[in-house]
Amino acid sequence: MLRYIARRVGQTVIVLFVVSVLxxxxxxxxxxxxxxxxxxxxxxxxxxxxxxxxxxxxRPLVVQYFMYISGVLQGDFGMSTGYRQPVGRIIWARLPFxxxxxxxxxxxxxxxxxxxxxxxxxxxxxxxDFFAVLFALLGQSMAPVWLGxxxxxxxxxxxxxxxxxxxxxxxxxxxxxxxxxxxxxxGITRVARSGMIDTLNEDYITATHAKGxxxxxxxxxxxxxxxxxPVVTLVGIMLGIYLAGSVVVETxxxxxxxxxxLFQSVMNRDYAMVQSLLLISAFIFTFINLxxxxxxxxxxxxxxxx
Numbered sequence: 001m002l003r004y005i006a007r008r009v010g011q012t013v014i015v016l017f018v019v020s021v022l023x024x025x026x027x028x029x030x031x032x033x034x035x036x037x038x039x040x041x042x043x044x045x046x047x048x049x050x051x052x053x054x055x056x057x058x059r060p061l062v063v064q065y066f067m068y069i070s071g072v073l074q075g076d077f078g079m080s081t082g083y084r085q086p087v088g089r090i091i092w093a094r095l096p097f098x099x100x101x102x103x104x105x106x107x108x109x110x111x112x113x114x115x116x117x118x119x120x121x122x123x124x125x126x127x128x129d130f131f132a133v134l135f136a137l138l139g140q141s142m143a144p145v146w147l148g149x150x151x152x153x154x155x156x157x158x159x160x161x162x163x164x165x166x167x168x169x170x171x172x173x174x175x176x177x178x179x180x181x182x183x184x185x186x187g188i189t190r191v192a193r194s195g196m197i198d199t200l201n202e203d204y205i206t207a208t209h210a211k212g213x214x215x216x217x218x219x220x221x222x223x224x225x226x227x228x229x230p231v232v233t234l235v236g237i238m239l240g241i242y243l244a245g246s247v248v249v250e251t252x253x254x255x256x257x258x259x260x261x262l263f264q265s266v267m268n269r270d271y272a273m274v275q276s277l278l279l280i281s282a283f284i285f286t287f288i289n290l291x292x293x294x295x296x297x298x299x300x301x302x303x304x305x306x
Contacts, residue, residue: 008293012286019282020072023275024065072279078272082265087276091258097167098257101250102242104173105180110235113185117192117231118224122215124197132189139186148179148252165254176253180246184238191234195227202226229296236292243288244281 043051059067071078077087120132155175156164166172199205200223208218250259258277265273 004297005294008290012290015286016279016283020069020279021065023278023282024068025061068275072276077276080265080270080273082268082270082273087272090261090273091276091280094256094258094261097255098243098246098250098259100173101176101180101246101255101257102239104177105184105242106235106239108177108181109184109188109238113188114192114231117189118196118227120189121193121196121200121227122223129193132193136186136190136193139182140190142183144179144183144246144248145252147182148175148249151175151179152252165252167254167256172253172255176246176249176255179249179252180242187238188231188234191230192227195230196223199223199227232295233292236288236295240285240288243284 068078075088077091079085080087080090083090116128116132116135120129123129152164152175155162162174163172164175205218205223244258246257247259247263249255250257251263254260258281262274262277262281264270265277
């Protein structure tokens with residue numbers, strides 16, 4: 001187990017290194033001059049050149065990269081050209097809102113979908129199974145943009161129950177969570193149902209039935225555990241995506257998370273902010289995947305042998 005964890009940690013470090021290099025290079029080849037963006041439009045060429053020296057843009061790319069990485073390791077992500085503030089301060093201020101949205105979405109999605117998928121898989125061909133398949137099909141057919149606009153139109157415009165946009169308390173969180181949560185719940189339902197069906201066809205499940213063990217006990221004590229492996233993997237991936245920032249939904253609802261911050265930074269060519277957000281998003285995503293792999297190896301120790 002320890003060897004497996006060490007190998008996965010090593011792979012995570014390699015992924016983060018590659019992402020840091022790629023994000024650094026992509027930002028450098030993009031059009032626009034960070035030094036010019038830091039100054040007013042009336043700035044002279046001498047002032048722009050002086051700002052480039054201050055930002056270290058006159059140095060070789062290799063030197064600039066190691067300056068950036070050494071700063072990141074010390075918690076310094078550079079200065080935002082759009083906000084005129086340290087990048088780290090802005091990101092840490094936005095991250096709790098993305099965390100709130102991601103955790104709320106995962107909780108809502110899992111509470112509904114896991115029981116539905118397990119029950120549907122245990123009752124294949126019955127009405128509950130048909131409902132689960134329809135639920136999953138509709139949820140995965142809806143684009144977040146369309147679903148977000150539909151939620152705003154129904155719950156904010158027609159019914160007036162909830163605010164359409166903005167960042168605030170629970171009332172502001174409901175519509176973004178519904179918009180992200182339904183497609184996620186649909187995916188989990190489909191995976192949980194398929195996992196349960198496959199598990200119930202295993203020989204050891206047939207043996208437990210032959211011993212006269214009650215169907216409820218077989219489903220929830222023996223089959224449920226193995227059926228959860230693909231579900232845990234999917235939930236972990238989706239949580240990593242949402243924690244890394246849901247750009248579309250946060251932009252639609254003007255939710256002040258790092259997804260909306262990334263969109264605004266790209267539009268404003270805020271290179272330091274985009275670069276840091278890409279690196280932080282990659283770290284969050286790879287870290288969540290690492291945790292998911294460890295959890296799966298605890299559920300099924302055979303995974304750590306591969």
